[in-house]
Amino acid sequence: MLPVHRLRSRLLDVRCPSRYLGSLATASLKPSAAYDSLVNSGDLVFDAKQAAITRRFLDKLHSRLDGYALPEFQPPVEQEAAREGEKIGGEEPVVMVPRGLYVHGGVGTGKSMLLDLFFRGATVQRKRRVHFNEFMLEVQTRLAREKRRQLELYGRQRHIVLDDSRDVVLQVAHAIADESHLLCFDEFQVTDVADALIMRKLFGVFFARGVVMVATSNTAPEDLYKEGTNREYFLPFLDQLARHTRVVPMNSDVDYRFLCEPVGGEEIFLSPLSAATQQKMDALYQDLLVLGDEDAGVNSAVQDEVLRVPVMMGRTLDVRGRAKSGVCRASFSLLCDTEKGAADYKAMAECFHTLVLDGVPTLSMTQHDQARRFILLVDELYEHRTRLVMSSEAAKPRGIFLFDDESVRVASEGANSPAAIEEEKQRVNKENAAVGVPTTSSWDAPVGAYGPAQMDVGNLVALKDLKVAFKRAVSRLREMQGDRYFEENIRWRSKRAERLDGVVKIVQEVKKI
Numbered sequence: 165m166l167p168v169h170r171l172r173s174r175l176l177d178v179r180c181p182s183r184y185l186g187s188l189a190t191a192s193l194k195p196s197a198a199y200d201s202l203v204n205s206g207d208l209v210f211d212a213k214q215a216a217i218t219r220r221f222l223d224k225l226h227s228r229l230d231g232y233a234l235p236e237f238q239p240p241v242e243q244e245a246a247r248e249g250e251k252i253g254g255e256e257p258v259v260m261v262p263r264g265l266y267v268h269g270g271v272g273t274g275k276s277m278l279l280d281l282f283f284r285g286a287t288v289q290r291k292r293r294v295h296f297n298e299f300m301l302e303v304q305t306r307l308a309r310e311k312r313r314q315l316e317l318y319g320r321q322r323h324i325v326l327d328d329s330r331d332v333v334l335q336v337a338h339a340i341a342d343e344s345h346l347l348c349f350d351e352f353q354v355t356d357v358a359d360a361l362i363m364r365k366l367f368g369v370f371f372a373r374g375v376v377m378v379a380t381s382n383t384a385p386e387d388l389y390k391e392g393t394n395r396e397y398f399l400p401f402l403d404q405l406a407r408h409t410r411v412v413p414m415n416s417d418v419d420y421r422f423l424c425e426p427v428g429g430e431e432i433f434l435s436p437l438s439a440a441t442q443q444k445m446d447a448l449y450q451d452l453l454v455l456g457d458e459d460a461g462v463n464s465a466v467q468d469e470v471l472r473v474p475v476m477m478g479r480t481l482d483v484r485g486r487a488k489s490g491v492c493r494a495s496f497s498l499l500c501d502t503e504k505g506a507a508d509y510k511a512m513a514e515c516f517h518t519l520v521l522d523g524v525p526t527l528s529m530t531q532h533d534q535a536r537r538f539i540l541l542v543d544e545l546y547e548h549r550t551r552l553v554m555s556s557e558a559a560k561p562r563g564i565f566l567f568d569d570e571s572v573r574v575a576s577e578g579a580n581s582p583a584a585i586e587e588e589k590q591r592v593n594k595e596n597a598a599v600g601v602p603t604t605s606s607w608d609a610p611v612g613a614y615g616p617a618q619m620d621v622g623n624l625v626a627l628k629d630l631k632v633a634f635k636r637a638v639s640r641l642r643e644m645q646g647d648r649y650f651e652e653n654i655r656w657r658s659k660r661a662e663r664l665d666g667v668v669k670i671v672q673e674v675k676k677i
Contacts, residue, residue, distance in 0.1 A: 193285045195222035195278065213416055214274045221265055221412055222282045225378070228262040232288050234345045234374045264377040266352070266405060268384050269414030271639040275380035276350050282378060283348045291346035295547045296379070297540065299349060300359045301506050303366065305476060306336045333362050337369035345375060351543065351636070352381040354389040354398070355629045361394065363401040371408045378409075382632050385411055432553045432645055433561070437523060441555050448553060449493055449520045456489030456518070459657070468493070471667050475511040483512065490657065490664060493520040500537040509541045513548035515663040517653055524556040528566040529630075535565065536630055542637045545644070549656040552644055561641035565634040 193201075195218045202208040267275050283293045310332040318330070329335070347370070354360050370377065381388075385405050389398050405411075434441050434448075449468075457463060471492060473481040481504075485492035492512065499509070499521070512519065527535040545552050558564045643649055 192287055194226055195281045195285055198281045198285060199278075208277075211274060211416075213414060214278060217267065217412055217414060218278060218281070221267075221410065222278065225262055225265060225376075226282065226285060229346065229376065230287050232262065232345060232376070233290070234341065261371075261374040261408075262376050264379075264409040265412055266377075266379050266381065266385060266409040267412045267414050268381040270416060271382060271636045272643075273414050273416040275414055279348055279350055279378065279380050283346075286346055288346040288376075290344055291348070292344040293348040293350070295543060296349040296352045297506050297543060298510060298547070299347075300356070301510075303336060303340075303362075304358065305507075306339070307332050307362075308477075310335055331365075333365045334369060337366045338373070341370055341373040341375050347375055347377050349377065349379040350547075352379040352388075353383055353629060353633075355392070357393045360389050360392055360398045363398060364404065367401060367404055371404055382636060383629075384413070432551070433641075434553075434555045435557065435559045437525075437555060437557050442522075445520065445522060445553075445555050449491070452491045452518055452520065452553070453486050453489050456491045457486065460488045460490065462488045473511050473515055473667050476507050479507070481508045481512060483516075485516065487667070488664065490515075490517040490660060491520065492516040492518070493522070495522045496524045496534075496538070499541060500534045504537055506540050506544060509544035510548070513544045513550040515660055515667050516550065517657045517660055518551040518553065519545060521552060521554040524554050524558075524564060526557050526564055526566055532630055535567075535634065538564075539630070539633045539637045542640055542644075546640045549649065549652045551650065551653045552641075561638045564641075565638065567631045567634055 196215070199208070199215065199218045203210045267278070269275060279293065283291065314330060314332065354363065367377075385402055388402065389395055392398065434444055453468065468484050468486050470482050471485045471487065473483060475481050483492040483494045483498075492515075494512075524538070525531075525534075527538065529535075542552075544550075556564060
């Protein structure tokens with residue numbers, strides 16, 4: 165563990181952006197030009213497959229998207245009137261929509277890096293890059309909000325209403341299409357039945373409106389939601405994907421995150437779980453609080469306090485920390501043993517630049533719920549470039565997950581027992597109710613789609629996807645120990661100021677009570 169003066173020295177050493185980040189920030193640069201610049205400067209190692217994909221696919225799409233915008237949308241009634249007019253006035257003009265990309269391959273092969281190069285250089289005005297998990301969480305939240313709005317507006321209906329204006333999925337999809345003409349998804353994956361059953365309708369609107377999708381994934385399209393519940397209702401989405409994107413495999417046995425030895429990893433990944441490790445964690449936490457206060461220009465006499473983080477729809481998450489320092493502390497038990505999800509982790513990562521996490525155990529498939537939450541936590545921290553300091557039972561990140569094919573099979577059989585199914589049903593319903601999502605699927609789902617036997621925990625596909633996801637988490641944990649990640653963490657700190665102010669205000673209100 166580095167003492168506070170060495171931590172402070174390291175912090176000051178990276179105040180200036182690296183050449184790598186400066187190059188990525190260059191606007192309107194063709195992906196191949198940005199890639200070549202990084203290679204020539206020594207910030208990237210040349211990879212023939214990366215270079216080929218950049219030149220053959222990303223450059224071409226970059227050119228076709230120059231100044232691209234969606235054609236004006238006409239609601240169904242206006243479309244009918246327009247068609248009547250066309251009988252006299254001529255034919256409707258044809259709008260050329262560029263075909264998107266779906267790049268898939270193993271972890272650490274550079275897919276996300278290429279996506280960033282492409283996104284930063286794209287000249288589309290309304291564009292968005294987002295982790296797919298986060299995007300679908302937002303979609304489900306917007307669906308719940310739209311359902312409440314319609315309930316307040318129309319009241320409860322005794323009969324099924326077929327009007328498109330009352331279809332919540334269509335309404336949310338059109339709103340998203342208006343906001344984003346280019347959607348770039350990182351880590352595209354589908355494991356949740358509620359997500360799978362709305363994909364055809366949701367993305368059908370996107371593609372029909374002319375939204376261009378570029379996605380990266382660890383999974384080939386034909387393997388998405390494989391063996392999932394009611395997959396036949398998901399298959400039309402795969403047909404849409406094939407028509408509107410070009411599928412590009414990025415096969416490589418190289419994980420570039422493992423080629424570079426992490427610098428200073430011993431200071432942020434402490435093991436084993438012992439009294440001595442706990443003392444080191446306590447000391448490091450205090451050092452980080454001091455540095456956080458100095459960075460924020462404050463001098464706090466408070467050791468630490470409970471900080472209440474706003475999550476969504478009235479929900480909050482309580483962690484320990486100090487106002488303005490940007491550092492928080494929580495236990496693995498709090499974040500991963502209890503009913504937390506991506507929304508909780510996202511809210512925390514948006515507020516704090518550093519998380520001190522205590523007591524990460526080794527995880528087998530029998531602890532798939534905890535493993536799933538921990539992987540979601542790592543994903544959100546990584547997406548927001550939040551620094552992770554943790555104590556773990558395992559000596560290295562790879563040792564946290566004890567997954568193999570046999571453990572997947574045993575866990576799947578145990579998950580399908582009547583008791584496990586009922587327990588999982590109650591858990592999912594409770595989590596859904598907490599965020600306003602219905603406990604039964606009402607979004608284009610067949611009867612019984614959300615029955616007990618179809619819960620994620622009972623799906624072999626969910627457990628197999630978890631095995632793939634753990635490899636990604638290990639790779640990211642490795643990268644998160646390096647100096648380059650720390651540099652990016654510094655650059656992101658200014659983005660968190662407003663969010664952290666929200667946390668401070670909530671704490672102050674709590675103190676008044």
